[in-house]
Amino acid sequence: xxxxxxxxxxxxxxxxxxxxxxxxxxxxxxxxxxxxxxxxxxxxxxxxxxxxxxxxxxxxxxxxxxxxxxxxxxxxxxxxxxxxxxxxxxxxxxxxxxxxxxxxxxxxxxxxxxxxxxxxxxxxxxxxxxx
Numbered sequence: 001x002x003x004x005x006x007x008x009x010x011x012x013x014x015x016x017x018x019x020x021x022x023x024x025x026x027x028x029x030x031x032x033x034x035x036x037x038x039x040x041x042x043x044x045x046x047x048x049x050x051x052x053x054x055x056x057x058x059x060x061x062x063x064x065x066x067x068x069x070x071x072x073x074x075x076x077x078x079x080x081x082x083x084x085x086x087x088x089x090x091x092x093x094x095x096x097x098x099x100x101x102x103x104x105x106x107x108x109x110x111x112x113x114x115x116x117x118x119x120x121x122x123x124x125x126x127x128x129x130x131x
Contacts, residue, residue, distance in 0.1 A: 024109040031112065032089035035082040042079055073127050077120060084119035088112045
């Protein structure tokens with residue numbers, strides 16, 4: 001293999017990689033990974049809050065008062081949207097893996113975005129509804 005052929009190969013591979021990154025399947029895989037990372041980042045905060053219950057009722061009440069702040073309500077909404085996206089992307093992976101399917105799967109992107117938006121709107125209405 002000549003040096004010219006070797007120098008051309010990485011350029012064409014990068015071009016192919018860029019085109020593949022705009023594919024709906026890649027976008028769904030990234031949504032699945034990023035939502036999983038977001039859910040994993042939530043777990044330590046969740047465990048810290050649960051740990052305050054071991055310190056007594058007063059400590060738990062103090063942490064629950066902190067959670068009633070609007071910033072935490074936004075975090076709860078984000079958590080619900082991340083959970084909806086992550087679970088629907090996981091169901092997509094299970095369907096691809098275990099069901100015979102031929103044809104394009106581009107409609108899955110719209111379905112998963114729709115599920116995330118619907119769950120987010122439903123939870124936002126529940127948060128903003130009457131107390």
